[in-house]
Ligand SMILES: Nc1ncnc2c1ncn2[C@@H]1O[C@H](COP(=O)(O)OP(=O)(O)OP(=O)(O)O)[C@@H](O)[C@H]1O
């Protein structure tokens with residue numbers, strides 16, 4: 162498959178994701194998962210995605226839809242629409258799959274995909290990480306990656322406004 166075709170092919174519906182992950186699992190591969198809005202990509206995202214990718218054979222990213230993002234981060238967000246954010250994530254070397262979710266949280270996505278490793282950034286405590294209990298109950302691992310200080314989408318927007 163040409164590189165240009167590989168990138169959009171990484172953006173999956175939930176059903177496509179279940180099927181593809183089952184294929185990966187048949188060959189004994191492991192899956193790590195992280196989720197977020199990933200609105201204006203920055204080096205903190207790259208660090209978090211790289212940390213998550215390093216934990217398993219394949220990296221799946223749960224991406225908040227535009228409607229979910231608005232409920233979570235306010236009406237002025239996202240800056241970039243869900244298809245654009247999905248394409249940017251899918252174009253990253255360490256990302257193997259992107260699944261957009263409409264809900265307020267990725268709980269249904271996580272319990273459906275049952276990743277071996279769930280990773281979130283240090284802006285969350287273990288108790289705050291949606292899906293952590295379920296992943297650990299299924300024998301998986303939950304990792305909180307350090308925060309790269311000084312990098313956030315909100316901060317970038319603020320700098321652009323000032
Ligand atoms: N500076 C950072 N260092 C490490 N991880 C980060 C950093 N910023 C965000 N992350 C992680 O990246 C994922 C996506 O976070 P998100 O899209 O909310 O980024 P953000 O820059 O914090 O956005 P916003 O400013 O809109 O809240 C989350 O797992 C979050 O923990």
Ligand SMILES: O=P(O)(O)O[C@@H]1O[C@H]([C@H](O)CO)[C@@H](O)[C@H](O)[C@@H]1O
Pocket residue numbers: 196197198199225233264265266267281285289290291
């Ligand atoms: O980009 P964010 O704000 O880091 O991503 C949110 O993460 C929430 C987190 O998983 C809670 O434990 C999640 O509930 C929310 O939908 C966003 O993905």
